[in-house]
Amino acid sequence: MHPINWVIIVGYILYVMIDGIRRSKDTDSVEGYFLANKSLPGWAVGLSVMATQLSAVTMIGTTGQGATDGLRFVQFYFGLPVAMVILGVTLVPFLHGSNVYTAYEYLERRFDARTRSLTSFLFLLSRGMSAGAIIAAPAVVFSAVFGWPLTWSVAVIGVPTILYTMLGGVQAVTWADVKQMVLIVFSLVAIVGVLLFKMPVSPDEALHIAGATGRLQIFDFSFNLTETYTFWTGVLGGTFLMLSYFGTDQSQVQRYLAARSVNEARSSLLISAYWKIPLQALVLLVGVLVFVYYQFTAPPLLYNPAHEAAVEAEQGAEYAQLQQQYRATFDLREAAAREAASADDASAAMSNFLAREAEIQELRGQALTMAEEVTGEASRDVNYIIPRFVLSELPIGFSGIFVAAILAAAMSSISSELNSLSTVSVIDFYRRWFKPEASDAHYLRVSKWTTAFWGAFACFVATYAATLGSLIEVVNRFGSFFYGSILGVFLLAMAPKGKATGAFFGLIAGMGVVAAVTFGAPQISFLWHNLVGAVTVLVVGMALSLFGRDEAG
Template sequence: MHWINWVVVVVYLVVVVGDSLRRTRGTKNLEGFFLAGRRLPWWAVGLSVMATQLSAITLIGTTGQGSISGLRFVQFYFGLPVAMVLLGVTLVPFLHGAKVYTAYEYLERRFDAKTRSLTSLLFLLSRGMSAGTIIAAPSVVLSAVFGWDLVYCVLLMGIPTVLYTAIGGVEAVAWADVKQMAVVLGSLVAIIVLLAIKLPVPLDEAFRIAGSTGRMRVFDFSFSLTETYTFWSGIIGGTFLMLSYFGTDQSQVQRYLAARTVEEARTSLLMSAYWKIPLQAMILIIGVLVFLFFTFNRAPMLYNPRHDAALREKAPAQYAELESRYTVALSAREQAAREAARVKGAGPLAAFAEQNARVDSVRTEALAAVTTVTGENSRDVNFIVPRLVLEHLPLGFAGLFLAAVIGAAMSAIAAELNSLATASTVDFYRRWYKPEGTDAEYLKAGRAATVLWGVFACGVAVKAATLGSLIEVVNRFGSFFYGSILGVFLLAMIKRSNALGAFVGLIAGMSAVAAVSFGAPQVSFLWHNVIGAVVVLAVGLALSFVGGGSGSRA
């Protein structure tokens, strides 16, 4: 990479990290370190919430997903506005008014200590794995750029982020998020403009061509438990997922607990309700534009350079045969695309779709060959956008994009690690080991927990990078736990529910999700959230009514 790009990366990171640490105050006490003294303004909280979601996974995984499958992924977020409104009138005032450090601390007041501890433990497992996936995203970029081993790239991202998080606390993380949002949005707009300029056909014609492959299709109203991205899985399963993520996941709850008032906490969440779907649609549009760019320009047969080199070296005859067919298919597809742009009608579009299917068929064979040769998952969706940025965009822009990816990852990872440290310290260390400790002792424990979870996340990152689309991976990890955790919080708002019902219901919910995940893997992960929540509610309420009386201690 050109030295100018490196200058952009270094300057950007120094400004963001330096200014965020400069703003840090009050980190010598527990509330200052974990909740920024509960004094963050609503707009900073709102941008921080959005920045935590708009991580490197979004820049890499979601754009790659858009290039492969188009706009239908946006249906995943259809439940978000519904979830935000419901949370604004339910869990937000409950938790903010309770003046707790973690969401699970409230569950002990409502039920008992074992329910709190089990729920917090499930959060730690799910968020620890998700943090690893977030580290994997920029590591994939660095691996593709420099040909470094993935493990070294993971450590390069993980070590400085752990140190930054341990020093700065949640306030430094939040202000880094604010600046990060501005840079990421600027980068996304610039990519759209550059890709539109580089296309040899008008934008409306280009989107018409992409539409012939189904990439411009947003809505799928079919009802299927095995299909992930449909209107119904998004509006039902997505609502349950978003309710659990924003309402019970400490990485998000910790944001609005740091807001000054309940009203400001509500307003910060509504920012996501208003802007997340348009923003996600814009990111997917970039993916479609990337597909169109590679339609009119030479597209790699394998986007992962390491896999390309491995197949070329270990199976040269097979590689040469695939490359030959791929070159012919690419040429035919480009000609069909230009004809479809020149001649209106269904015929040229159908011809393009046919040629595109031939290109995809050869790529599928190549990816299968890579799996055979390397023994690794061959899906290279996470390398599509990095290859575009590093090989086809103007000088300096690659540095800006890489800075945005690294900065977004560090910001999101910092948020994850800070929330993991908070739950570990407050729900376990302070609750069970040292209830009468000093703030200095708790801060020391929090920083140690940050380091330990950082090590865990780095281990997960090495595996997560080989599991396919990172945006799917992180949501699969979360969906295994989220629905059951949400069910416990829903029980907490029902007066007749008691501690026995909550604890046994949580175990039953996790057991049901595990049975579906491993026994019926064809059921889409979005429905795991619904299954977990419904089972927890059903079992919890049944036991509560059989036991008689309310278990409320709030």
């Protein structure tokens, strides 16, 4: 990569760190550290909410998904605006008005300590692991692309983030998120501009080629419980997933708890309601345009450079032969694509192009099988499409901006995770169960070191992600059992007749039913699990509340 790109990346990292540390001056109390003394404007909180949700996986994996699968993933977000509106009139005023540090603290006030402790423990368990996974995803790609040891990549992403989050608290996290979000959107718009500029066909012709391969097929109205990306799964299942995530996950709740008023907190969520679907469409469109661009410029047969090198070393002769075939077929496909883009009789030319495209996919499939045999690991080649494009095809400066944007996306998600993990550890466990009467200065000190601990833990998990892969998967799967169920507990909290025993045992019943659905009918899309969990908790919880003997709540 050109030195100017490195200057941009290093400059970005230094700026984020220095700005974050500068904000530590405003953080001299626990409320300042975790809630910014409820002083943040809604627009800043709103951008922070968006930046937290948009991780490096979005920049690398989702753009790659756009290249291979097209725009249909955008249906996943169709429930988000509805969820934001519902949260704006229900949970947000409850939580913001309750003057709590964590969403789970509210559950003790409404129900009892065991419900609070169980929900906060489940949060720590899943988010602790996912913080590691969020670092691991871009770190593995950076290591393969730049040839660094994995520990370096983890350190480049993790250390600056831990520093500014530990010293600056939620102030540093939020204001860094704002800048990171601006950088991310700028880089996406810039890459679309460069792609359209460098494309040898007009935007109209490019979109026709994308459309011919099904990559502009967005809406699927079939009602199929096993399919994740349909209109109905997005609208119904997606609404419950987004309600759970934005309404009960502390990494998001903490963003709007720091808003200066209930109205600002509501407005912050509406920024996502306005912009999330267009932004996600933009992310996927980048992938679609990269796919079209690679119709006219030969891409590597394998995008993952580490796998490419391994296959060349182990099966050099067979791979060289495959590459020869690939180049010849690519030339034919390129000619077919140009003809299809400009032909008067588009249907015949398009059929020829699609036949060539199928041949290319067949050859790529063979290369991926070779890579998996040689390396013994899943190829995940889709995650390397955009990084390879960025490094080899973008003009000087743009590559640096996009890599900085990937770092920004990773840091903005990790910082919010660390900040919320520390809050829950200190407020829901340390102060609640171990040291209830200490001074504010003591809690502030403990909070900073707890942030550092979770940061170190996340880096450890990321470094050993390959070894811990199955464990992370188990925890993620376990996480899906209780996401919707915790939402059910909060919904029960808003019902006047909901009681503590109903909430606690309803939560356990909800998790059990989701586990049964997961293992009993594994083909049902996970997006429905949140709805199943929430409804089970409501039904069981309300039945126990109405007919049980519990008088609490």
